[in-house]
Amino acid sequence: MDVFDILDRLVAFPSVAGKPNGDIAGWIEAHLAEQGAKVTLLPGPEGDRCNLFATIGPADVPGYILSGHMDVVPASEPQWSSAPFALRRDGERLYGRGTTDMKGFLAAALAAVPALVRLRLARPIHLAFSYDEEIGCRGVPHLIARLPELCAKPLGVIVGEPSGMRAVRGHKGKAAARVVINGRSGHSSRPDLGLNAIHAMSDVLSAAVSEAERLTHGPSDPTFEPAYCSLQAGVIAGGQSVNIIPDSCTLDLEARAIPGIDPAGLLTPVKARAEALAEQGYVVEWKLVSAYPALSLPQDSALAALLGELTGGAPLAAVSYGTEAGLYQGSGLDAIICGPGDIGRAHKPDEYVLARELAACQQMIEALGARCAA
Secondary structure, eight states: OOHHHHHHHHHTSOOBTTSOOHHHHHHHHHHHHHHTOEEEEEEOTTSSOEEEEEEESOTTSOOEEEEEEOOBOOOOOTTOSSOTTSOEEETTEEESTTIIIIIHHHHHHHHHHHHHHHTTOSSOEEEEEESOGGGTSOSHHHHHHHHHHHSSOOSEEEEOOSSTTOOBOEEOEEEEEEEEEEOBOEETTOGGGSBOHHHHHHHHHHHHHHHHHHHTTSOBOTTSSSSBOEEEEEEEEEOSOTTEEOOEEEEEEEEEEOTTSOTGGGGHHHHHHHHGGGGGTOEEEEEEEEEEOOEEOOTTOHHHHHHHHHHTSOOBSOBSSOOTHHHHHHTTOOEEEOOSSOGGGTTSTTOEEEHHHHHHHHHHHHHHHHHHHO
């Protein structure tokens, strides 16, 4: 199978984040086993999802990890020009959910495996494919925890998120939280007898807005856009009817942090404001939904130099989106981003990847294999 056949099969799996992924993981496992790779499925604590780890070459020698995620965001938008889970080619463009983010990278890596096997690698190349990246990098921590039993400590990790095949050394960290305020319902004509959860949430929302403004004047790093940390309220919901005192309100927040700053810590002032509402009789629930650290790979690192040679261009300092690379770096491994596609095409109708991007990615991986065979 060539890279287009593989991408066609991968896109056909509606592997939306948060759902069981046995079908796509099982197909990749079988495909890799046919090529002679050693494959391990790693079930997550959810019970219906798993990570996948495969090795080409000797597992007891330091090598490189090619990292990607099998899940995609939903494709329910009505603006799709064709079925989102059926690959459609129009010239250089290959349309379908996940083509850019990031099944294109998975397809290129899988298409390169036969060449890697023929090279009889002296240093291994591993494939680490995770689940539920799109809802907060929930799957990959379980995979990272298993690495010591699966392989020698790798020399580096290449995370194939869409970067136009330019290597990238950095991204911000992120934390997302949900706060639920429970008050007491009643008729709106007697507000004195109820506890209005939406009114209470306005205190929390005000704290979030104030913190967001404060952060614009805080620590900064000019390699990022924007250069400062950020915080925003993304979703708010509550109430049933205008004449009913709302007894519940939910707010979803996120914070993004430059390297060196804990993203979850940026939410602490908002959490404190929420928890203070308990003194007024409200029941407050705060849940950290997801968190991953920033990525900051030194410019003079061996991995950055290697990717510069493999791609023919100096790595970029940073991108605005986040990836699993920060979690790999947090575990003590050098990590860098490099993959086909463009983040501007992701998470929208008519997502696509270019055929030449897939070819360039496969060539890069095979070139890495040639170095590992030397």
